[in-house]
Amino acid sequence: MSTATAAHHHDDHPTGIMRWLTTTNHxxxxxxxxxxxxxxxxxxxxxxxxxxxxxFQPGLQLMQPEFxxxxxxxxxxxxxxxxxxxxxxxxxxxxxxxxxxAPDMALPRLNNWGFWLLPPAAILLTAPFILALxxxxxxxIATGWTFYTPLSVQGGIGVDFAIFAVHLLGISxxxxxxxxxxxxxxxxxxxxxxxKMPLFAWGxxxxxxxxxxxxxxxxxxxxxxxxxxxxxxxxxxxxxxxxPILFQHLFWFFGxxxxxxxxxxxxxxxxHILSAFSRKPTYGYxxxxxxxxxIGILSVVVWAHHFxxxxxxxxxxxxxxxxxxxxxxxxxxxFFCWIATMWKGSMTFETPMLFxxxxxxxxxxxxLTGLILADVAADAQYHxxxxxxxxxxxxxxxxxxxxxMAGVYYWLPKMTGHxxxxxxxxxxxxxxxxxxxxxxxxxxxxxxxxxxxxxxxxALQFSEFNxxxxxxxxxxxxxxxxxxxxIVRCVRGGKKAEAKVWEGAEGLEWTLPSxxxxxxFTEQPVIK
Amino acid sequence: xxFQFLKKAGMGLMLAVWSLxxxxxxxxxxxxxxxxxxxxxxxxxxxxxxxxMVIFVVVLGxxxxxxxxxxxxxxxxxxxxxxxxxxxxxxxxxVPFAILLYIDFILMGIPAYHSVVLMEDTKNDSEMVIxxxxxxxxxxxxxxxxxxxxxxxxxxxxxxxxxxxxxxxKGEHYxxxxxxxxxxxxxxxxxxxxxxxxxxxxxxxxxxxxxxxxIPGFLRETWVKIEEPGTYRGQCKELCGKGHGFxxxxxxxxxxxxxxxxxxxxxxxxxxxxxxxxxEWSKDELLTQGKAVYEKNCAVCHQPGGQGMPPxxxxxxxxxxxxxxxxxxxxKLMKDSHIDRVxxxxxxxxxWKGTLSDTDIAAVISYERNALGNSMGDLVQPSQIxxxx
Ligand SMILES: [Cu+2]
Numbered sequence: 001m002s003t004a005t006a007a008h009h010h011d012d013h014p015t016g017i018m019r020w021l022t023t024t025n026h027x028x029x030x031x032x033x034x035x036x037x038x039x040x041x042x043x044x045x046x047x048x049x050x051x052x053x054x055x056f057q058p059g060l061q062l063m064q065p066e067f068x069x070x071x072x073x074x075x076x077x078x079x080x081x082x083x084x085x086x087x088x089x090x091x092x093x094x095x096x097x098x099x100x101x102a103p104d105m106a107l108p109r110l111n112n113w114g115f116w117l118l119p120p121a122a123i124l125l126t127a128p129f130i131l132a133l134x135x136x137x138x139x140x141i142a143t144g145w146t147f148y149t150p151l152s153v154q155g156g157i158g159v160d161f162a163i164f165a166v167h168l169l170g171i172s173x174x175x176x177x178x179x180x181x182x183x184x185x186x187x188x189x190x191x192x193x194x195x196k197m198p199l200f201a202w203g204x205x206x207x208x209x210x211x212x213x214x215x216x217x218x219x220x221x222x223x224x225x226x227x228x229x230x231x232x233x234x235x236x237x238x239x240x241x242x243x244p245i246l247f248q249h250l251f252w253f254f255g256x257x258x259x260x261x262x263x264x265x266x267x268x269x270x271x272h273i274l275s276a277f278s279r280k281p282t283y284g285y286x287x288x289x290x291x292x293x294x295i296g297i298l299s300v301v302v303w304a305h306h307f308x309x310x311x312x313x314x315x316x317x318x319x320x321x322x323x324x325x326x327x328x329x330x331x332x333x334x335f336f337c338w339i340a341t342m343w344k345g346s347m348t349f350e351t352p353m354l355f356x357x358x359x360x361x362x363x364x365x366x367x368l369t370g371l372i373l374a375d376v377a378a379d380a381q382y383h384x385x386x387x388x389x390x391x392x393x394x395x396x397x398x399x400x401x402x403x404x405m406a407g408v409y410y411w412l413p414k415m416t417g418h419x420x421x422x423x424x425x426x427x428x429x430x431x432x433x434x435x436x437x438x439x440x441x442x443x444x445x446x447x448x449x450x451x452x453x454x455x456x457x458x459a460l461q462f463s464e465f466n467x468x469x470x471x472x473x474x475x476x477x478x479x480x481x482x483x484x485x486x487i488v489r490c491v492r493g494g495k496k497a498e499a500k501v502w503e504g505a506e507g508l509e510w511t512l513p514s515x516x517x518x519x520x521f522t523e524q525p526v527i528k
Numbered sequence: 529x530x531f532q533f534l535k536k537a538g539m540g541l542m543l544a545v546w547s548l549x550x551x552x553x554x555x556x557x558x559x560x561x562x563x564x565x566x567x568x569x570x571x572x573x574x575x576x577x578x579x580x581m582v583i584f585v586v587v588l589g590x591x592x593x594x595x596x597x598x599x600x601x602x603x604x605x606x607x608x609x610x611x612x613x614x615x616x617x618x619x620x621x622x623v624p625f626a627i628l629l630y631i632d633f634i635l636m637g638i639p640a641y642h643s644v645v646l647m648e649d650t651k652n653d654s655e656m657v658i659x660x661x662x663x664x665x666x667x668x669x670x671x672x673x674x675x676x677x678x679x680x681x682x683x684x685x686x687x688x689x690x691x692x693x694x695x696x697x698k699g700e701h702y703x704x705x706x707x708x709x710x711x712x713x714x715x716x717x718x719x720x721x722x723x724x725x726x727x728x729x730x731x732x733x734x735x736x737x738x739x740x741x742x743i744p745g746f747l748r749e750t751w752v753k754i755e756e757p758g759t760y761r762g763q764c765k766e767l768c769g770k771g772h773g774f775x776x777x778x779x780x781x782x783x784x785x786x787x788x789x790x791x792x793x794x795x796x797x798x799x800x801x802x803x804x805x806x807x808e809w810s811k812d813e814l815l816t817q818g819k820a821v822y823e824k825n826c827a828v829c830h831q832p833g834g835q836g837m838p839p840x841x842x843x844x845x846x847x848x849x850x851x852x853x854x855x856x857x858x859x860k861l862m863k864d865s866h867i868d869r870v871x872x873x874x875x876x877x878x879x880w881k882g883t884l885s886d887t888d889i890a891a892v893i894s895y896e897r898n899a900l901g902n903s904m905g906d907l908v909q910p911s912q913i914x915x916x917x
Contacts, residue, residue, distance in 0.1 A: 058698060058702060058703075059691070059692060059693070059694040059698065060692055060693060060694070061694065064770070065770040065771070065772070065773060065774075066770045069767065069769075069770065069772070138839065138840055142769075142770075143767065144767050148727075148728060148766075148767070150726065150727045150728070150744060151727040151728070151767065151768060151769060154726070154727060154769070154876060156839075156840065237745070238743075238744055238745020238746060239745060243745075243746075244728060244743055244744065244745070245743065245746075278598070278606065279600070279606040280606040280607060280608060281608060281610045282610065283609070283610055283611060284610070284611050285610065285611075286611075287611070307741075309730060309739050309740055309741050310728075310741045310743065310748070311740060311741060311743075311748035311749070314644060314645065314648050317644050317648070318641065318644060321640060321644070322633065322637065325632045325633065325636070325637065326632070328628060328632055329625060329628060329629065329632070332624065332625060332628050333625070335587065336621070336624060339587070339590060339591050339594065342591070342594050342595070342598065343594050343598065343607075344594075344598050344604070344606070344607040344609075345594075345598050345604070345606045345607070346598065346599070346600040346604050346605055346606035347594075347595065347598055347599045347600060347604075348599070348600045348601070357591075357595070360591065361588060361591070364584060364587065364588075365584065368580040368583060368584055369580070371576075371580060371632075371636075372573070372576040372577065372580060372636075374640075375572060375576060375636065375640045375643070376640065376643065376644045376647070377565070377568065377569050377572060377640065377643030377644060377646070377647050377737075378569050378572050378573045378576065378643070380569065380647065380737060380738065380739040380740075381558060381569055381573070381734065381737060381739065383739065383765075384730065384739075384765040384766060385765065445556055448556065448557050448558055449556075449558075449559070449734075450558075450559060450732075450734035450762065450763075452732070452763050452764070452765035452773075453765070454767045454772060455763070455772060455773030456773050457692060457703060457773050457774075458703065458773070459701070459702055459703050459704050459761075460698060460700075460702050504606075
């Protein structure tokens, strides 16, 4: 009783809007990150549904090519920087202190600042759409999310807005990463050595290192772009002694690790779910950590496989091809461990486990198609065709977002103190898994048949597959509303969740009540 | 039961993929290859697809077996192992990785190496050279050597706006048709040099297996040796602005004699055009030709009615440049005059001197000054443009 009163005393905080603006509490900030991520997921999703609607039939029906180009680029930027990354950061905020046995994140004010940079960034990204309605500028960035020069030098104010948005997002990510690293290195419960730390923390640690290593390169590249645009420099202009391909090198030096930045937190959280619902300890804990390291390191030395068709010398082609293929080895170790964790378990399939299982299968397709994309000659065909679009949605939607969804269902009862509706959760999973495949399997065939990506209109032989893909995309999009409803319902109330929500769940977060007290661990737990 | 759905969905998916792959020969795969590079690419692709499908099926099979057998609902008790414990288990654990190593660097790695070497071998035994220049949003072609040397032309998409706007029925080659096809002889190795006037484009014909970027300020190269006569179609596949979806590539591969005939007729056409540049053109002639040139090359940005799309693409109707004189009192071409802008370009406006003939430039300028709501009354003669070169 006395501890409860003491805890209550520390719970004092402003209420209403000031609570959220000034909060330094890791759970409040985590909740804001996750809410922001969910909103932006719906925004980015709506954009691409407009695109898919345009592509339902050949011919231009709904929009002009300029607007189409804006939608595809902003869709990608929003999904990557404003949906997927904040979701992972939201989980880090919520769960790292709980999992490590800490009272809060190490740098709470930095944490608050990191979050509040995101809404302005999201506004910068999307504002040019609205400004264009008032006759200011010609809309948002229309270069795709990759900013390739010289197209981006030529572009309108949307490019400048996107450059500043990327700067803000980058600063936010670096601050988040510093916070994660400081927390991991300093705030672990006594006895929790690094090699006893939960895999989620390990995945996030590598992500944080990668972010700190690569975000400055992106920031530099887009700043050089900015000075090329407005201050007469010629970094990327051959006429002034520059090289447009230099931009691609710099961009993908960030861009390829970015894929693993998005995936590593998910690789960290999935083993927890597999182990909980198989009622069996994680298989190959150390092997998974070493694989994280191997992939993290390899990810910064394979960037040029994103632009084989620019005409690289043979030795460079071979190097980037073989080093890319080498990533399949540590990745295979991870797949092996995931399946071995399930093997001979005592499995049940609640929603988190359904998502985790479906995730392994669909992410597997993303990984395997990535392996053949490494082949330089075949890549000449796949590259910038719909084959690549399908491939990276298997890695980033299935491998990224569906993994995050597994985490949402796994931790939602812990965060809210209520159980979500299992029926709706399962319905959400099945609709998502099926609609996802209906959307993207046809895109593999479209790519093979020769449909380039980022075109607003297409030749008649591509009609049927595009139609199927659009139907799948709308089903996929609408299914997500089930999840939104389920989350809102769960936040509002429902069956009380116990401290240990899942029978097989292991880890410190399950030793605290659901929801956990405002300050997580006021007394540090000791790990034996 | 959830797992049965999963199983059915998984198996159904695999069956679907397999049956699709086995379906009609190339409808689900790359188009029929007509060059050694495309043939090699298809072979490598098919082999790799089989490999990854086998890996997928084996791993999925193991997973599904586990999902069926190791469930709480069938009373399976969880084991508690966390890694291989005996020596033989360690060895068995290493086997899949040995297999993967073999697949990556031998089974896939060696053919992939040979493909790279084949793909990059642009120079050996090449029998002719063409230069492809990408520009927003059309391709230009120039024959660099041999009997065809000097032939050059622009290749614009011909699909009418009415079809794109769904006002009329779409034609058979919707979006994949151009006014001037590139004509290449079959069975000759053609080295293709690529560059660009503005942003990066990618020249791609799927049946050739060749895709290479056209980069402003640099030359890149690829090659084709087309082994079957026919008409082959492709598209730009690097996002290059609003016309990205509308810059197709059409190549006619023809037997040697037919190629020679084409070269001869093209040369006659060109000398006729250059002769035309010396004569005095009437207003009607200039405006008729100018309208055609305008609609093909200028209307995408400046719009068919000349109203443009400000601020990126200024209006020509009432434009300061169009309504100002071209020559000063001494008959010297003025800077930033109408002719200067069309001939030399500036900023987003491409320079047309390398792309259009003297007659076309004279005609289109005359047209812009006397149509689209402008009535300057003056004409520009092809000979005046010729004199600027
Ligand atoms: Cu192009």
